[in-house]
Amino acid sequence: MQMQTSTLLQTYLQHQGSPFNDPRFSSSGLSLTTLPPTDMPFEIWHGLEDGVRLSLTQEAFWSFSQHLQLAETDQMALHPDDFILLSQLEEARLKAKGLAGNLAGIMTALDLPTPPANSPLGTVPLGDSAFQRKCRGYVIIRDYGFWTDRAVTFLGELKTKYSE
């Protein structure tokens, strides 16, 4: 999943033109308020209870599934013939949604409260122009990669912890 996320980011940037396809392109200042936060320090995240982390991860991937849908729609308008990019976005969206569903199942099994499944996505910033929508897609995929790394590590910890 991490490999696919990395590939998706590469594919996405290559298709957006300059400056996105610049090998050194990075814009850490770009952010979307509607996306799950990525600024929580690792120590704090690691210090949270498993149930809380499960809940945050589940909410994050549910949110990403919706944001990836938005990015896919944006790219459909810009690159309607680019099946590779569109299929990778669709695959990522389905995986995010699937992971959110699986996490919700785990939380239910652990008697943890789960958020409502169909919480709608409100207005997402950076949608005024095509250039902004390119930026928006970049931020979504970049943060999705961050949360994927975090989720893989966290779930690995859980597996180790509960298999002992």
Place this chain on the structure above:
Amino acid sequence: MALFAVLQTTFLLALLPLRTYQSEVLSEPLPLTPESLNVSINSTKQCLHLQWTVHSLDYHQELKMVFQIQISRFKASNVIWMGNYSTTVKRNQVLHWSWESELPLECAMHFVRMRTMVDDARIPAPRFWSNWSSWEKADAQSSLGDQPLYVFPKDKLVEEGSDVTICYISRNHQDNISCYLEDELTYGKQLDQNVWAFELKNVSFFRKSGTNFYCKGRGIPEGLVLFVSKVLEEPKDFSCETRDLKTLTCTWDPGKDTGLIQLPSYTLFESFSGKKTLCKHRNRCDWQVTQDPQETYNFTLVAENYFRKRSVNILFNLIHGVHPMAPYNLFPKNVNATHATMTWKVYSIGNNSALLCQLQLLGEGKVIQQHNVSVRVNGEYLLSELEPDTDYMARVCCAYADHFWKWSESISQKFTTGEAAPSEAPDVWRDVTFVSGHPTVTLFWKPLAKVHTNGKILFYNVVVENLDEPSSLEVLSVPAPANSTKVTLNQSSYQIHVTAHNSAGPSPASTVAISGHPGNENVEEGRMNGTEDGFPMSWKPQSRNATGYVVEWCDGPQNLPCILRWKNLGPTTTGTVISSGAFRPGVRYNFRIYEISTKRMAHLLEKKAGYLEELDNSVCCKYTIDNPDEKTFVVKALQPESVYEFLVTPYTSAGEGPLDDFTKVTTPDEYSHILLHIILPMIFCVLVVMITCYLKSQWLKDKCYPDIPDPYKSSVLSLIKFKENPHITIMNVNDCVPDAIEVVNKPEGSKTQFIGTRKSPTETKGTKPTYLDLLPTEKNYSGPGPCICFENFTYNRAASDLGYCGHFPVTPQAPPCQLGPLTSPENLLKTLEQNYMNSLGEIPAGEANLNYVSQLASPMSGDKESPPTNPPEPALCSEYKMQMALPLGLASPPPGEDSSLSSTTLSDPSQRH
């Protein structure tokens, strides 16, 4: 009504001079000043939209007026555009007018004002401009947020080749902002303190998903996407047709793609009916024919995108543009050997109009028959004169019968005709041999040509009819593809009939007659010569009733069994040329010419023999071996490096036997044996020299480059043993750890004499060394310190144990061989002294030495607090050389003894140099 109009005009004319008079007299402007001027911004179209009214009109009629408009940018005094707008105005009418700005409106504040003048023919001159309205401000910047950087317009759709102006607004003046078109740096001009504009001239198409223009400072990049459209082309090859008189299909070539995701629209207009339809495809459009058939259509195709509108027109007659659908269900029916009926169907056109269909019959890819058939629904045609057992293809296409315009697409179907009995009798010949007086007949026949087989030959029937016993009839069936059979007969006369059979029946019979007795074989053999074309021969007929002639021969007479060949000739023929691809030069061929009687009996007429090409000229030698028991024969006097062919054949009194294949032999080179006599001794000599060299190599090695002495095997050790010193060790060079290399500079022009004068360090102060550190050294280390003298002589172990080592100066020119053999302690000490004294010799001024300095061996590293009283001069440091430890007793004489200089140097650190 007319009266009312006259009254109105009169009133108007009376009123206006009055107002003009008021204006001139009272110095007041005409009260036709535009009012309620409102300016709004349309960001998408980058337009300033103006709306206003003229309240001052006192009458209810329309009045033609001119509005002069001024637009300023950044400040009201900076007028960038002025123009007139003429229109007819009613009282209280809200007027609208738009102005498109090349500069994005967000990047600059705009001001608008206007004035008006009556421009109606009903109002006589003079005419006056009203006063200007007050400036109205259009400020798009006020609605912007607090972002540090904005780039405008947000997105832009432009046509290739046009110019675009882009601007940015930077809130932070300190930020150094660069702007790029894709990855190309773009330079702009500053319009205001925080506004820069970029004019992109003649923009070109970059990619379908747009061209990025972006600016970046220290923060997030901001930008826009330029969607560049290629110029919309006029549709080409616009034409229409109908396939069923119900639907019209118009097609065209749209030209190159505009390169945008938003495709241009294509609309089809028909002027007679006034109808139009939006086309679903960019190169095709369907048009429904109405119930009330319209025969002529005037079509206009309009291609349109954001920038352009292109149109083409055709006048189309429905009946003249019928292109029927391809027929279908084409099948062969009642196919036999020579006939086939083809059936097919067509799609009906209009009210069952007739179609003209073309049926083509193709054999081996070529059209061999073509028929036109009129068809309404079902088509049928009988094809005749077909060949049996032949593959054919039928192809049908149709056109509108009333007015031919275009054939439909064709449909095709393959079929094969049935078999018929072979049309020709097989070509049969016989070979008769007599065994114990009984004739044995071998019958040969040639396969029928394909045009005569009319199917696949399954077998051959051979009917043997005994003419002397009519009731005796023997029938043989020989399966195909055999081409011969053998029949044993008695001494009666026979007729043999051969027929070829396929599934449809037998061929006509071929008959040969056989006499029960040998014929006349005593015919003289004639000679003949072959030509390039074959063997030409002629004969004299013997009977006037001959039904034909047969020439018989063997293709490979030297091979057994003979491959019998024959050629049938007509009764009037008296000559022919026999040719065969199997004929070879140098082979004798025998031909027999038969005359065929009316009873199909063959009589030998003539014998002929000859060569296609005689090869006797190439036979250089011919030897006769008389002794039949002799099995070997030596041919002498042959040429070297030549190819010979040998053939041995037996002969009797009757002549030579058959010629078998020749055997090729190549004679060797004339000089090869001579070369062999020279090369072999040479190889032997070289080997002897090599063995001698090898044996002498050890001697040569000892003489030229003896082995480097091993310290463990040194003769010094024998001395050590002699003294019985228990501390014997050998120092390994690897034990030494290098620390620093010192580069010694000497001032140019100065020379230091050390010979015989033991100068103090202060006297040699001018030769301060420069150091190149390999490892970190002590901070307060002021001098080079004691150095290890790595040379191929003994090392003072005592000195080493004291944390000190001898510091031996050397001259670079001093060759190592000057040290001499170290075979005794005296020699060793002498050598050390000699080396030391040499090192004190004259050193060229300005010469730098690169010396090795060991920190580990330095007493300074372990005793920083007590630096040596006489620190050694860097020039005295030795170079890196091999060394070995020397027992203390050997290197250091007892104290108080009048020791030599070198021993003193080794034992007393304070006297080091």
